[in-house]
Each structure stands twice: as C-alpha cells, then as structure tokens.
Amino acid sequence: MVEWTDNERAIINSIFSNLDYEEIGRKSLCRCLIVYPWTQRYFGGFGNLYNAETILCNPLIAAHGTKILHGLDRALKNMDDIKNTYAELSLLHSDKLHVDPDNFRLLADCLTVVIAAKMGPAFTVDTQVAWQKFLSVVVSALGRQYH
C-alpha cells in the first residue's frame, strides 16, 4: 500500500481543488497528441487531428481531456487504495481500448508540464514530488491488470 504524508495529501488536494478540469484536461491531452504524435493512434474516431492547430480546436479531444482528468478524481477520493480503485479501468484500457500502458506515462508527463505552466513558481520542488508520486501510482494502477 502506498504511504502518503499529511503534506502530500494536502498538496494533492490543493491542486485538485483549484483545478479547471476543462482547461487543464484539454491542454494536457492536446499536448500529448502533439508532442507524442503516435498517441493519435487511439483517437481515430475523434475527427480532425491533422496538425497542432486542428488538434487544439477539436471539441471531441477537449471533451475527452476533461473526462480523463475527472477520472483522476477517483484516485483523489481513494488515495489509500488507488490500485483497486482502477482495477476495472485498467482492464478496460487493456482489453477494450488496447492502449499501450507506456502512454499513461506520456500523458502524465504532459499533465505535469501543463500544471507547472499553470501554477508557475508555486509548483515548487515539494509540490512536484507529491504530484508526480500521485501520477506514478495512478499510472502503475492503470497498467496493473494487463495480461
């Protein structure tokens, strides 16, 4: 089981309570699709992904970004059992969506960059440590049920 200090819990809760899910979700997913274009393979049915501009204006991508970010709420509400919280979602990504789990890490890195840009200097070393620890637990849980 992952151990969280009170400080880490406070940091993670603070980030989420100030989060604009639509803005950050859209920006993170778009950034992932642009910086790591091979991730576009999973979005064949999402309309025009021709270049960075069309990706950034794509409403389906924006909506999906928001959805992904709200998916993190589950981890936030169950920080002491993220592994089991995501068991079903992990199976979904493995068996139905067929997403290479390395992509979770790529999206997590983009999310970190977007949050850093948003928070600026408030994204201190300690904040980044807690944030990336949280994301790495989520990424690990999402990849856990692959078989």
Place this chain on the structure above:
Amino acid sequence: MSLTPKDKATVKLFWGRMSGKAELIGADALSRMLAVYPQTKTYFSHWKSLSPGSPDVKKHGKTIMMGIGDAVTKMDDLERGLLTLSELHAFKLRVDPTNFKLLSLNILVVMAIMFPDDFTPMAHLAVDKFLCALALALSEKYR
C-alpha cells in the same frame, strides 16, 4: 525523429532567452530531478549535500546547462559535436542513459514555469526532440 529547421529555430530562440539564467535553470532542473527521482542521487554520493540550494547542485546545474548550450551551437551534427562528452559519460561517468530522459522532463518543467504562455505544445515538441537527440548523441559511445 530528426530536427526540422523549424525545431532548431525554436530551440535557439528559447535558448537565447534562457542562457542568461542558465545557472538558476540548471540548478532548478537538477534539484527537481534528484527529488522526484531519488534513484538519480546514486550518481552523486560524493556530494556533501543534495538539497536544492546546495553549492554542489548549483555548480553542477550550471555545468549541465553549459553543456546543453554548447549542444545548441552544434545542433547540425550533435554526434560529432558531443563526441568528447559522450566519451566522458560512457567511460568515466557511466550514467545509465535512461536518466537523460528524467533530467529532460525536469528541464521541460522549468521551461513551462518560466514561459507559461510561450512554451506551447509545438515549442515543447521541438525542445523535447532536441533533448532526445542530445541524449542519443551523449550515449553514442556507450557500446
């Protein structure tokens, strides 16, 4: 994943804005890497202190950024330009090349903090490609 002329221009532009604060940026990126990925501390067991403000971290952050700055001027042939550095990393330092990615991410984080509006996805792409190419050139002599 080679660098396009546009990628190179983007990297040069950002480097121009960063070079004056190279020491600060290097120290910040290095501190973040050491904290977020504690396994990277294993390469610095000879340092007195690994905490963010420490003299060793500041000095080494500067060294790294000077190296990157040099690489920016040699972008058209990184492999040849970084030959000596690659030999250093391969035969003396023997840093597992996987760690280059970890430092790269933290350089990107520091850039996002410094340039929240200008570090667009396209800029991120260009800089990430450059840092990947740099890492590849650095590991050229490994085996």
